[in-house]
Amino acid sequence: MDYYLVIDILGVIAFSISGVLSSMKKKMDPFGILIIAFVTSVGGGTLRDILIGFPVAWMRNLTYVHVILITTIFAIIFRKKLVFLRRSLFLFDTVGIGLYTVIGVEKGLSAEFPPIICIAIGTMTACFGGVLRDILCNEIPLLFRTKEIYATACMLGGITYFILLKFNLSSELVFTISGAVVIIVRSLAVYFDIRLPSVYLSHDHHP
Amino acid sequence: MDYYLVIDILGVIAFSISGVLSSMKKKMDPFGILIIAFVTSVGGGTLRDILIGFPVAWMRNLTYVHVILITTIFAIIFRKKLVFLRRSLFLFDTVGIGLYTVIGVEKGLSAEFPPIICIAIGTMTACFGGVLRDILCNEIPLLFRTKEIYATACMLGGITYFILLKFNLSSELVFTISGAVVIIVRSLAVYFDIRLPSVYLSHDHHP
């Protein structure tokens, strides 16, 4: 297995666990949980591959499906351990968007799209699985719920990637730093409760 | 018309009627009803064809659009008859997922995907149209609402298909038995109120 696939699989594991945690809150049965874990982990990459015009990754490589199955079974069995990690949904979701952002950017680059499109692809790859998870679990999507810095962190990670590309760094280093930027920016923003100012029409206050 | 297309058309009819019944509950106008019937019947197949990389079936063969139009008009005119059938939405939705599961599995096979991917494709083909119908009608998707055995029935039908393939049966027989498994499993589960146990974190009870 190459470095690239390893990272992809780590993202699949992180998002599968986030899917299991979300669906257990809704008291789903094991098959329902499996479906949510599956959709959460492959949703973003599926959108990415369809938009670019690539064959859909999880359909061509059974590793994805096996990893999702095993992760889901483990996450269900060890669910009480998972919950000892405070904010575990936050943790796995954040690692997931960090990894998927950079994978999306690199897939866009490999199809020779310009940087701004690659950043858009990376952001969508990262956010779409979680949006599907939240819609299917009847939650307001995380992306829009908390006014957290979420997609913004992905965009910053994508921008970091293209800045680092200008320096003479190994591709693993560029990948790792950009993914870490997403994770750190989102974590710091949540920890220090940093939000961007919201924009609205003043008369909306008195409708 | 070949056997294959006939089955596909039966699925389109079943899902169109389920779309008409759902949208009439929301007191939509005839064009709104037509759109819901259309989305419900072609949604799953569209997702399937896009994932596999096939041309989208309903765009290449006008039979689909004509069948949806005629079914919708008939279902609207004879809506009072439809309602005499108790649980008619359940009936048509269940026949629809039975037929679409096996069609999805076979399309996956024809593109030479391995069995587990074919079962995933079949389950998605069966469930996606109904999920769209429920989202557009502002219902919690059936798939997640009632904790019924729903996607699980589709997966069992898909597994049956690959078990039967090992025996020396005609393709029509394999198709028919697998589709029947989906319909019977879901019907029995609803009739006897059988559910799989739900999995949750115990402290979620006292949030």
Add this chain to the structure above:
Amino acid sequence: MDYYLVIDILGVIAFSISGVLSSMKKKMDPFGILIIAFVTSVGGGTLRDILIGFPVAWMRNLTYVHVILITTIFAIIFRKKLVFLRRSLFLFDTVGIGLYTVIGVEKGLSAEFPPIICIAIGTMTACFGGVLRDILCNEIPLLFRTKEIYATACMLGGITYFILLKFNLSSELVFTISGAVVIIVRSLAVYFDIRLPSVYLSHDHHP
């Protein structure tokens, strides 16, 4: 830039502004607003291109992304001016569906689909971005909310297009009249509160 791209860009501008107006109501931050503006303006065309099997337009031509960025920044800065236009969301949404309906019909024709499929493509191109916008902003989709004439106006515009094609008119004239039909039909319907009669099962009144 050719006539065709100009019209497409006008549609992008109209839908971007409608996305900005919707998301400002939800007090999103600037990046959230940008994402909603982006999804609203490219959603319909993305679905259209994927269904037809074309490369996705906004990924191949940076003009789209630049126009969305600039429009969003302008719309945020001049948001107080926008609100002086009464019903400005209605206005921009209506212009958007008018333009996108005809663009969708023409893209369908260029791929040699029959008229009824082209009308379906046009209607989807027009409606899908707004449906995504409303789902992401947690509104009941406009398409289904008000029982307004909405998708119906798009279908009438598409039908007009194919009637006009039979006469010896310039393609610009066919385009302009068909788009105007969508805008005028929807505007008149809202102004005079015209609705199509809804269809329902009488016993649904007493559930």
